[in-house]
Amino acid sequence: xxxxxxxxxxxxxxxxxxxxxxxxxxxxxxxxGIVRAVRTAGDGVLEVVITPTFLGCPAxxxxxxxxxxxxxxxxxxxxRVRQELSPAWxxxxxxxxxxxxxxxxxxxxxxxxxxxxxxxxxxxxxxPHCGSVATRPQSPFGATRCQAVWVCGACRETFAQxxxx
Amino acid sequence: xxxxxxxxxxxxLAAYTLRLGDDALVLCQRLCALVTRAPTIEEDLALxxxxxxxxxxxxxxxxxxxxxxxxxxxxxxxxxxxxEREFRxxxxxxxxxxxxxxxxxxQLVYALYGELLYAxxxxxxxxxxxxxxxxxxxxxxxxxxxxxxxxxRLGLGTAESRERMRAGLELVWPYAAELFETDGxxxxxxxxxTAVAPARLRDAWEREAAAVLAEAELAVPAASWQAxxxxxGAHTEEFGALLAEFQSVSRQYPGGxx
Numbered sequence: 554x555x556x557x558x559x560x561x562x563x564x565x566x567x568x569x570x571x572x573x574x575x576x577x578x579x580x581x582x583x584x585x586g587i588v589r590a591v592r593t594a595g596d597g598v599l600e601v602v603i604t605p606t607f608l609g610c611p612a613x614x615x616x617x618x619x620x621x622x623x624x625x626x627x628x629x630x631x632x633r634v635r636q637e638l639s640p641a642w643x644x645x646x647x648x649x650x651x652x653x654x655x656x657x658x659x660x661x662x663x664x665x666x667x668x669x670x671x672x673x674x675x676x677x678x679x680x681p682h683c684g685s686v687a688t689r690p691q692s693p694f695g696a697t698r699c700q701a702v703w704v705c706g707a708c709r710e711t712f713a714q715x716x717x718x
Numbered sequence: 719x720x721x722x723x724x725x726x727x728x729x730x731l732a733a734y735t736l737r738l739g740d741d742a743l744v745l746c747q748r749l750c751a752l753v754t755r756a757p758t759i760e761e762d763l764a765l766x767x768x769x770x771x772x773x774x775x776x777x778x779x780x781x782x783x784x785x786x787x788x789x790x791x792x793x794x795x796x797x798x799x800x801x802e803r804e805f806r807x808x809x810x811x812x813x814x815x816x817x818x819x820x821x822x823x824x825q826l827v828y829a830l831y832g833e834l835l836y837a838x839x840x841x842x843x844x845x846x847x848x849x850x851x852x853x854x855x856x857x858x859x860x861x862x863x864x865x866x867x868x869x870x871r872l873g874l875g876t877a878e879s880r881e882r883m884r885a886g887l888e889l890v891w892p893y894a895a896e897l898f899e900t901d902g903x904x905x906x907x908x909x910x911x912t913a914v915a916p917a918r919l920r921d922a923w924e925r926e927a928a929a930v931l932a933e934a935e936l937a938v939p940a941a942s943w944q945a946x947x948x949x950x951g952a953h954t955e956e957f958g959a960l961l962a963e964f965q966s967v968s969r970q971y972p973g974g975x976x
Contacts, residue, residue, distance in 0.1 A: 608853055609774030639780070641840075641848025641856075692760050692862045694767035698774070702760075718856040 557617050559628035562599060566591040569601055576697060577715075580660045584651030589637060593623050597622065599632040604642045606718075641673040644717050655715055656681070661703070663717035680705035681712050688712075695706065727912065728902055729846065732787035734913050735794070738835075740807035743754060744957075746772035746930060747964050751815055764864055770837060772859040778850050780962045798968035799856030802866070802958055803951040808891035810945070814956040815827070819872060819879075819886030825865035827890055830926050832858040834919040843911040866930045873934025884936055891939040896946050898923070 554651040569591060570583030582603070590602040601620050606611055617634045624632030624679070644663040647655075652662035659681040663674050677688035685707035693704040693716065749769035756762040784791040791799075813824060836858055839851035861928040862925050872883035908915035931938050947953065968974070 564896055592726035605853075607771075608850065608857075609777035637849070638853065639845045641849050692764060693863070694760075694764040698762075698767055698770050702829075716860075718853075 557626065557628035559599070561636075562591045562593060565599060565601075565629065565632075568627055569620055572616070572619045575612045575619070576699070577655070579654045580647075580651045581652030582620075582632060582649050584654060587616075587642060588676045594633075596635065599629040601632065601634045602637050603634060604637055604640075605644050610698070620621070630631075638678070642718075644715060647715070659710060660714065661714040663715050678703055678714060679710075680708060680710070682710045683708040690714075693718060720739040726906075727882040727910065728786045728788070730907050731832055731847070731912055732783045733903055734907055735779045735847065737778045737788065737806040737808075739783055739796070740805050741811050741828075742772040742779065744807045744812035745824075746770075746776060746813065746959070747960060748813070749821075750814055752821060755815075759817055759819055763855065765821070767862050768864065771854075771861070772815070775850075775854050775857070778854075782846060782850070783921060785806075794968070798965050802953055802961055803950060804956070805948075805953065805961070807948050807953075808893070808896045809948040810896065810955055812888065812911040812948070812954055812957045812960060813890065813893065816889075819882035819884075820889055821886070822865055822868040822872065824867050824891040825861065826887075826927070826930065827894045829858055829862035829865045831894075831916070833862050834922050834926075835914060835916060835965065836919075838919065842913055845914070847913065866933075869930055869936070871932075873936045880936070883934070886929070888939045892918035892941060892943050893945045895921075895941065895944040896948060897945065898943035899949060903950070919947065920955075 557592045566588065566677060567625075570581060570588050572582045573583055574580050574582060577585075578639070583691050585606060587603050588601065589604050592600060592602075594600040599625065603616070604618070613636070619633045621632065622692050624634075647662060655662045661681060677686040680688050680703075683705060685705055687706040689706065691702045691704040693701045693706045693710060695713055695716075699716050701716045702711050703714055728836040734925070741839050746769045749765045749772070749935060753766050753769075756765055776797070780796045784793065784796055810824060810827060813820070815821065833855060836851040836855035841850050842848050842851070869883060872879040874880075898916045900915050900917045904913065904915040904917075907913035928938055
């Protein structure tokens, strides 16, 4: 394989950010806000710093492998991925674009901290099946650690919300 | 500042994170065994999710402990290759699964403690532990809500549910004190601002527990005796069986990966 000239950190960051999340492939790592830095470390190696959404998340090895593959494609075959726990990830870090994509795929995003408060305070989430707001939380524990379950009073279906943390 | 991996501060912090990691790991294992045995399928899901959160906490804490203690052991080596006497969890989390009232009572005791502990630890001077705690506190807040809601529901339910919740509380209450025990290790770390001596959380825990039980119209059990020993590796009889099952695959297929 011919050597690829190494891309600068900013361009690598864009490529890493475009990697889809293995569990929620409709959103990217950038949408989720987990890519914290792409920079050249003290030893000259390009380093990608990520913050896990959920501690010990089983998707992390897949995410790290995907990032390392991108680093190799960008001419940084020795590049590495490092986890940083502080500051802790919050669902507030999900971008507006990420929220839109989740909604489109029937997963209601957590409340957007950028929305002014009087709008954010609402009684029910909008049901992704029928559009009713006559919904109520059923359980904070759903199909995965990051999803809560809501139930719609109008169509009686359940739906997932990305858990606010 | 992250303490050096050699010398006393690093070893102290390694021992401290091992205690917290073992608490999370062992409670995770107990909760996993309840899946398909909860009263409803939603509750199966809830207990499995709580167990997964705890597994995530345990992995992070054990991996950190292994990096700090100078042996370079990874999370799996710490979880699967230690013997019973080397585990440092409090006895509360290893109590055998029994009635659902016991499960709820144990969850209430542990989650109230975990929420207070992690909120405090989030302000400690060790950046990695603080970051872990800030994130873990949010998970444990959901666990506390879950346990408190069940305590109130069972307490205000039927005579049967109320009696079983009361019996669960009575069984687990003597195991709460151990969570707040102090020794030279936690006092050194607390004085340095690196970690939290759990004794400082006791009053807040008592208040919060009393508030939940008051809402459930249940009495705070009298602490007739206090369990101790887990932090020095002296465990209950049931713990050996738990560990034997937990470590069986790793011992049958040493080094196996998939």
